Amino acid sequence: MNRPFVVTIASEKGGVGKTTIATNLAVYLKALREDLPVTIASFDNHFSVDQMFALGPRPKNSVADLLVGDSSDELAVLGQYGVQYIASSRQMQAPSHSPGWLSQQLHAAVLPGILILDTRPILDWFTEAALLAADLVLVPVKDRASLVNADALRQVLTAVEHSDRLWLLPSLVDSRARLNAEVRVHEFLVYAARERDYQVLDICISKSPKVESLSSGFSSSIRPVLTHARNTAVHGQLKQLAEFALSRSGVKSRHGSGFRSGMMPADLTEMSVGHRRRLVLECPLCCRLSLPDAGHFYFDLRSRRRGFIHPDCFEQISDDLNLGDTDDPDHLFALTIEGQGLVAPECRLTAHMFDSEGSLIDSEEVDLSGRQFLVDLLSMITGRSLDVAYREFILVDRVAQNAAAQLADSAYRHFSLRRRQIARELRDAGLF
Numbered sequence: 001m002n003r004p005f006v007v008t009i010a011s012e013k014g015g016v017g018k019t020t021i022a023t024n025l026a027v028y029l030k031a032l033r034e035d036l037p038v039t040i041a042s043f044d045n046h047f048s049v050d051q052m053f054a055l056g057p058r059p060k061n062s063v064a065d066l067l068v069g070d071s072s073d074e075l076a077v078l079g080q081y082g083v084q085y086i087a088s089s090r091q092m093q094a095p096s097h098s099p100g101w102l103s104q105q106l107h108a109a110v111l112p113g114i115l116i117l118d119t120r121p122i123l124d125w126f127t128e129a130a131l132l133a134a135d136l137v138l139v140p141v142k143d144r145a146s147l148v149n150a151d152a153l154r155q156v157l158t159a160v161e162h163s164d165r166l167w168l169l170p171s172l173v174d175s176r177a178r179l180n181a182e183v184r185v186h187e188f189l190v191y192a193a194r195e196r197d198y199q200v201l202d203i204c205i206s207k208s209p210k211v212e213s214l215s216s217g218f219s220s221s222i223r224p225v226l227t228h229a230r231n232t233a234v235h236g237q238l239k240q241l242a243e244f245a246l247s248r249s250g251v252k253s254r255h256g257s258g259f260r261s262g263m264m265p266a267d268l269t270e271m272s273v274g275h276r277r278r279l280v281l282e283c284p285l286c287c288r289l290s291l292p293d294a295g296h297f298y299f300d301l302r303s304r305r306r307g308f309i310h311p312d313c314f315e316q317i318s319d320d321l322n323l324g325d326t327d328d329p330d331h332l333f334a335l336t337i338e339g340q341g342l343v344a345p346e347c348r349l350t351a352h353m354f355d356s357e358g359s360l361i362d363s364e365e366v367d368l369s370g371r372q373f374l375v376d377l378l379s380m381i382t383g384r385s386l387d388v389a390y391r392e393f394i395l396v397d398r399v400a401q402n403a404a405a406q407l408a409d410s411a412y413r414h415f416s417l418r419r420r421q422i423a424r425e426l427r428d429a430g431l432f
C-alpha cells in the first residue's frame, strides 16, 4: 500500500498536548519500526514540528504547498530521528475547495507508512480536512471542557460514517488530582467519556515537569521524550501509544512489547550482565536501532555506556568535523570535554584522531554553535545533558563491524587497552 495511514491529532481546546503527542508519536513509531516511513506535518503555525525535526537548511516548500495540490511525497524531507517532515508555514490560506479534498489528495499519494497530522486548536478548514483524511483520530482530553469540545469533532466524522476512527486520549493527567475524596479526575474523565459513548484509550499521558521542560525555555529546538526524558512515565505511555497506532495501521510492531529484551541478538546474551546493562541499542545520532548491524563502537568513560553508531550517521560527524585524513583503516576518534559543562565559558569540546597504535594524529577544538546534532549526540552518548558535563571522554572505533565481533571478549579487551593508552597520551599532552 503506497498511500499513508493517516493519524490526526485534534482538539478544539488549546494546550491539551496535541503537538507534544504528535511529534513524539512520530519518534516512537520510528523507534519501534525503523523500516517504517513516518512523516509528520502540522497545520499550526507554531513551527514545533520544524523545531524537533529540522535537519539542515529550511526546505523550500511547506505544508501550504500541500493545499495547492503539490504531492505530499515531494514535500516531505528527511528530518532528525529518521522522521520525514513537511515544513510548517505561517501563510496558510484555506483553499476554496471543500475540506474533503485533502483526503482524496492524501489517499492518492505515493507516501507509504504513517503520516501524522497535527492541527490547530480550532475546528477550521484545516482541522476538518485533517479529520476527514484520517484513518485514526486521537483527541487528547485533559478536562471537562476538552471532553465537551470533542463532540464537534465527532460530528464531522459521523457525517462520513467514520466516528469509529476517533479515540479519546487522556492527556496531561495529574494522577494525584481528585474531584473529591473518592474520585480521581482521571477516573471521572474516563467514566464521563464512556458515558458519552466515546472510545477511550487505556493509555493516558501523564503530566510531567520534565516533559514540559523539553519544549519550554528559549532553546530553538524541541527534544523528544525518547531521547531526553526516558526516565519519566510518559516514555512508557508514548511507547504504548505508538504500539496502538501501529496495531490500528495494520503494521505490526516488530519488536513486540520491549525495546530491549526482544531485540537482544542471541549471541549478545552471553555478555556479562554488567556489560549488557550499559549497552545502548540505538544509534545515538538517529535513535534507530544500531544492533545487530555493522556500526562504529563507542564507549563513554564516565557512564561506561557503550553502543554503536551507524556508519552513515558517523560520516555526518566526521565530514562536519573535518579532521585530518589517515590511511590507517583501524584508527580511533575521541571526544573530550573539559570544564564545568559546556555552558560555562571556559569549557572546551575537542575532537582527536588516533592511529591504530594509539598515537595522536590530529586534534581540533569544536565550536558547538550551529551544531545541534553534536549536542544531541553527546547527551545521548553520555546519558546526561551537556550542562552537567564535566570531564568527559568518549572513544569511537572507526572500524565498522558487527556487534557480536566487537563485543566478543578478545575484541573488547583490545579496545580497552587502546582506550587506556589514548587517555594516557591525551593526559601527557595536556589535552585532557
Ligand SMILES: Nc1ncnc2c1ncn2[C@@H]1O[C@H](COP(=O)(O)OP(=O)(O)OP(=O)(O)O)[C@@H](O)[C@H]1O
Binding pocket: 013, 014, 015, 016, 017, 018, 019, 020, 021, 044, 119, 120, 121, 172, 205, 206, 207, 208, 209, 211, 212, 213, 214, 215, 216, 234
Ligand atoms: N505530558 C506533559 N507533561 C507536562 N507538560 C506537557 C505535557 N505535554 C505537553 N505539555 C506542555 O503543555 C503545553 C501545551 O502542549 P502542546 O503544545 O503539546 O499542546 P497543544 O494542544 O498542541 O497546544 P495548542 O493548542 O496551542 O497547539 C506545552 O507547554 C507543553 O510543554
Ligand SMILES: [Mg+2]
Binding pocket: 018, 019, 020, 044, 046, 119
Ligand atoms: Mg499545538
